[in-house]
Amino acid sequence: MFCSPQAKLEVNGLKLRTILTSGTLLNIWLDNPVIEVEAHNLVRRLVQSVGNMDWPHYLTMTRLVARALRLGRSALIQTGVRPQIREHPYRFSYLIPVLVWGKASVIVASEAVIEQLLTVEIPKIQGITDADDQKLPLMPIQKGDRWPSRDFQGLLLTTPQIWLADRLGDNQHFPPHIPTIIDDADNLEQWSRDRLTAALEWSDWTLLTQKRPEWRDTLELTQVRLIRSIFAHPANLYGCHLLDEEEQDILQNLFLTLTQPTESTTTSAETSSQRLDSRWHEFYHQWLSDNQLKWVEVDRAQGSFKLYCSPLEVASALSPIWEQQPVVLIGGALDLDKNAPIYRQIMGLGDLTCVKFTPDRQSQLIQLYLPSGIPMPNTPQFEKALIEQLRTLLCMSINISGLKVLLVEDIPLKGKVAAVLASEFGSLVQVETTAISETGVLVTGWQFWRNHQHQFISPHLLAIATLPLPSLENPLVAGRVAYYKQQRQDWFRLYLLPAALTELQGAVAPVRHKQGIVALLDSRVTRRTYGKQVLTALSPHVQIDYLDTTWLNI
Secondary structure, eight states: OOOOOOEEEEEETTEEEEEEEEEEEEEEEOOOOOOHHHHHHHEEEHHHOOOOOSSSTTTHHHHHHHHHHTTTTOOOEEEOOOOSOOOOHHHHHHHHHHHHHHHEEEEEEHHHHHHHHHIHHHHHHHHHHHHOOOOOOOOOOOEOOOOOOOTOOOOEEEHHHHHHHHSSOOOOOOOOOOOOOEGGGHHHHHHHHHHHHHEOOHHHHHHHHHHHHGHHHHHHHHHHHHHHHHTTTTOOOSSEOOOOOOHHHHHHHHHHHSSSSSSTOOTTOHHHHHHSSSSHHHHHHHHHHSSEEEEEETTTTTTTTEEEEEESSSSHHGGGGGGSSSSEEEESSSOTTOOOOOHHHTTTOSSSSEOOOOOHHHHHEEEEOOOOOOTTTTTTTHHHHHHHHHHHHHHTTTTTOOOOOEEESSHHHHHHHHHHHHHHHHGGGGSSSSOOTTEEEEEEEEHHHHGGGGSSSOOSSEEESSSOOOTTTTTHHHHHHHHHHHTOHHHIIIIIHHHHHHHHHHHHHHHHHHOOEEEETTTHHHHHHHHHHHHHHHEEEESSSSOHHHHHHH
């Protein structure tokens, strides 16, 4: 067969270019989708063996991850769901391409997810391929805190805390250029902020005094001055406050004393890190960094405090690590926009492939009750109207099987709601406990629900008192808002609203499994322009502004 000097052929679905060079034909593969096809087929066999996975995008995501591995190009995938902590079909969609690919790779996930992958998902995949007599590549799989060896060509599973400590530090326990998949990227900003936060506990002062007894007087005098200043601040619900100028000056003078060598305490060859123990050195290093939130947590009962120094933004610290290897970031709801511009800005991410899956309307639809006429949350009339709405919702649904969850963040209001409802519905009403019946009523704040929702059955009813916008009364929130203002950036659009929408979508996710009811009792959704974004975040839903007994009896 005669070939032109440059022609494109397709063989078994694989594209190649044939080039005539010095009388020799060279075949160069243009787009080899073998990995994608094999992973796709394996996922289909998995579905056939285990039945419906209750998520429509697993095949598409499988091909996307396989392509990212093959091309070495970073990707960001929004699955559209916040799964139960241990299991969800989307994890097969990144695990199978890695196993089919059979080369060096890293999966970053929580301890619970890693345990699930090792004990359930991977054996299940291997069982399917063994049954089909179509073996996966012999690939070593290990869990650890560092790359096993220079010639290791397998899969390493590690936690976000370990991986971030390596990438943000100087350990270099993970070689560069190894494709890395990060699961639950919704929490990546908080993981990074936690890693970049330095703290000094009350006991650290005692330990340093024991290490350097010549500093005893200086340390004790500084502690006394700090206690007087810190405990002069009024108490608040958050148990913390930002360090004021006087307190920062006290600490700054202490650090100058501790880090300057003197003839009586140190030799000229001894560095400040050698004079200080690791925690003091880490805190001092963070203290000297730019754009730091410096604050104190107060224990008034014990008469002690804990100092913190954390970054106001994580993008500058994270942006260099994305260049070290291709990454596939997988989260449930990272951004309303499919290209995730706000999330990418917050995380310091550059150009990468972005994909956003939306919840399936047939299986993930929720019934959204959004009443009109409820007073604004910051008015005196709101409390009475809220309790009346919650009471009515429970009266209409209390005899229906299924958990009812009432999300009330304000601590005094949460207590009053629980007391009023318990007086009518008795022991069915419980406050922030996992020991509750499947037909009970759980009154809880956002943090408890976020941390424990995987321990409950999917709720029949989720009633939300107010949107989870971070409160400006929280000193740490106020400090970050002040930073955005100083940078002349839109602090509401870049910080408060994205945080609220992420929290909201995560809280509602379990209700979607039962196609249950979400009652959103915050009238700002209908009276503020950002309400449209809130409704978009809750899609797909069927909205109603009156109580429908047919809904409550589903």
